[in-house]
Amino acid sequence: MKKVGVAFIGFGTVGEEVFKLLKESHLLGDNKFEIEFEVHAIFVRDINKKRIVDVSDIHITSNYLDIINNPDIQICIECMGGAAANKMVEIVEAAIKKGKHIVMSSKKGFAHNMSYIIDLASYYNVQLRFEATVGGAIPICRTLMSMSSTDDISRMYGVINATTNYVLSLMEKGDIDMDKAIDIAKKKGITENDSSEDIDGWDAAYKMKILTGIGMKVDINCSEINPVSMNTYKNEKMFKNTIIRQIFYVERNDNKISYYIGPVELEKTNMMYNVRDNYNIVFVDSRSSGTRAYYGKGAGGKETASAMHEDLLDIIKHNYWLELSEKAICEKLNVNKINLVLS
Amino acid sequence: MKKVGVAFIGFGTVGEEVFKLLKESHLLGDNKFEIEFEVHAIFVRDINKKRIVDVSDIHITSNYLDIINNPDIQICIECMGGAAANKMVEIVEAAIKKGKHIVMSSKKGFAHNMSYIIDLASYYNVQLRFEATVGGAIPICRTLMSMSSTDDISRMYGVINATTNYVLSLMEKGDIDMDKAIDIAKKKGITENDSSEDIDGWDAAYKMKILTGIGMKVDINCSEINPVSMNTYKNEKMFKNTIIRQIFYVERNDNKISYYIGPVELEKTNMMYNVRDNYNIVFVDSRSSGTRAYYGKGAGGKETASAMHEDLLDIIKHNYWLELSEKAICEKLNVNKINLVLS
Numbered sequence: 001m002k003k004v005g006v007a008f009i010g011f012g013t014v015g016e017e018v019f020k021l022l023k024e025s026h027l028l029g030d031n032k033f034e035i036e037f038e039v040h041a042i043f044v045r046d047i048n049k050k051r052i053v054d055v056s057d058i059h060i061t062s063n064y065l066d067i068i069n070n071p072d073i074q075i076c077i078e079c080m081g082g083a084a085a086n087k088m089v090e091i092v093e094a095a096i097k098k099g100k101h102i103v104m105s106s107k108k109g110f111a112h113n114m115s116y117i118i119d120l121a122s123y124y125n126v127q128l129r130f131e132a133t134v135g136g137a138i139p140i141c142r143t144l145m146s147m148s149s150t151d152d153i154s155r156m157y158g159v160i161n162a163t164t165n166y167v168l169s170l171m172e173k174g175d176i177d178m179d180k181a182i183d184i185a186k187k188k189g190i191t192e193n194d195s196s197e198d199i200d201g202w203d204a205a206y207k208m209k210i211l212t213g214i215g216m217k218v219d220i221n222c223s224e225i226n227p228v229s230m231n232t233y234k235n236e237k238m239f240k241n242t243i244i245r246q247i248f249y250v251e252r253n254d255n256k257i258s259y260y261i262g263p264v265e266l267e268k269t270n271m272m273y274n275v276r277d278n279y280n281i282v283f284v285d286s287r288s289s290g291t292r293a294y295y296g297k298g299a300g301g302k303e304t305a306s307a308m309h310e311d312l313l314d315i316i317k318h319n320y321w322l323e324l325s326e327k328a329i330c331e332k333l334n335v336n337k338i339n340l341v342l343s
Numbered sequence: 344m345k346k347v348g349v350a351f352i353g354f355g356t357v358g359e360e361v362f363k364l365l366k367e368s369h370l371l372g373d374n375k376f377e378i379e380f381e382v383h384a385i386f387v388r389d390i391n392k393k394r395i396v397d398v399s400d401i402h403i404t405s406n407y408l409d410i411i412n413n414p415d416i417q418i419c420i421e422c423m424g425g426a427a428a429n430k431m432v433e434i435v436e437a438a439i440k441k442g443k444h445i446v447m448s449s450k451k452g453f454a455h456n457m458s459y460i461i462d463l464a465s466y467y468n469v470q471l472r473f474e475a476t477v478g479g480a481i482p483i484c485r486t487l488m489s490m491s492s493t494d495d496i497s498r499m500y501g502v503i504n505a506t507t508n509y510v511l512s513l514m515e516k517g518d519i520d521m522d523k524a525i526d527i528a529k530k531k532g533i534t535e536n537d538s539s540e541d542i543d544g545w546d547a548a549y550k551m552k553i554l555t556g557i558g559m560k561v562d563i564n565c566s567e568i569n570p571v572s573m574n575t576y577k578n579e580k581m582f583k584n585t586i587i588r589q590i591f592y593v594e595r596n597d598n599k600i601s602y603y604i605g606p607v608e609l610e611k612t613n614m615m616y617n618v619r620d621n622y623n624i625v626f627v628d629s630r631s632s633g634t635r636a637y638y639g640k641g642a643g644g645k646e647t648a649s650a651m652h653e654d655l656l657d658i659i660k661h662n663y664w665l666e667l668s669e670k671a672i673c674e675k676l677n678v679n680k681i682n683l684v685l686s
Contacts, residue, residue, distance in 0.1 A: 290646060303632060310489070
């Protein structure tokens, strides 16, 4: 087993779920890379907080330089959430400059600084993955990145805020209003204490910006997005004869981008009619492939963690190739060591 | 622009669509690999048949050795269809043994010889792609291959025969029986002359075998699959109060596989209820990601061609990495040439 040193930046629900996956990842799939993850440090705001996983033998710190300056840490797993976006960007920046690979999950900070972070990672020749920022368990970022070099995407739309979708589904099913549905979602851990970013469409806006950036290579300015809040649909009586969803829609005509985030009334023949609970769906229209859609759970620590775990393995795969080729060349040339960089 | 030599093995609707995509592929996406495809030869059964694309400056041959023995051909694009499965396997085998990379589309021949072809390609260190064999425009093979090394898939199900789905959709919409619907599908080019492989479930069976092989690493014996034909639903009257779909279902419990292919009655709340016309959907349940689904057009030359084009670009990317690293090493060591193999 080859050991890979990692550290967590932030350690809430998502971080703890990723931690669990890492501990059992040698049991999953065929694990042909024979990797064992070693967690060297965890950066948190409150080092005394009780954790649901056993971290007694791991260095818990509120000084992120402990991670940045530790040469044994090759990959940083960022799970800070939206509350401290600026701090998150500061830490990720420092980590990239020290050559550490990054797996990100915090959409707000990433959306606001997307071009900068991507360019920085490229300049420092660092692997950057951010699948978990959009669509939870749906591998939509990877899909769009692959498509954007072989196809032209003209339109993307769907449901990308699982919290709002869960709340609307609850209102449809039972005879409850939005406030009550939000309370239930909070108790189930589907939404955080402040659900206004979800209901008002800001969470979907950040995600739409990320999708547009990678799928259409257009950088939307966050301050120009005006999502329409779902707040006008607070009353369950409105759902008697129809289904309402929070939909994002972005379209490119030549190089002009137009977009919408907010309520849309759906007919029963629409695929999104049956996207319920905390599920997401993203439709992608492209020149070569027509309409495709990707569906999966959008919220929940477990699904986000699974996306981050796939990202981690993707970095491992990339580096494994590098190593394999180095080894082959060293043997061929009868030398001990060369340094090989693929980008 | 770097030139990549390719040849077609078979040249029906799909082949011609791939040909068109290759001719315009430098216009698509960001084309960062700066590739120009050069078609050196086309293997066909009837060299005098009229083609809808201009192939006047290309060597058309009914002797496949012209392709196998041409060192300028690096990638073979197989579009022979299901009618000549044995011949197809014979040609692919010969091409692999000469070190040519392969992009496949014929599901029948591939399903019957899947393990052998994959092992052969691995032995000869040849890149093999077969996205187009299942699900048309849906990138399901790539997705399952990536998942199978990081996750455990317990269940797959959905609609994978677009022809049957198109026929059933027509019956639902209009007041027509199956035979009439099949006639319309034929005129639209959605089905070939003999639609019995579709209606009887054999087409879905081959695809299920391929998905199970790559997603669950289990090789189902084709002769043990007993698909249930849709033939008992020939009468449109049966669709008055319900929707019927041809569904494939495969489940793994420990190492025991159970499966079903045939008619299933769907409720309106089911996601598959709104999968109509020539669309496909594949649901994948896994340990880490819960339920995910992939939706897109399943039949049609254009969609299949798009899948093959993505496969081609995927091989190019792989080889581009190889070249980049070779170049970097040559410069570092001040030598002219090394041979580097990544697998």
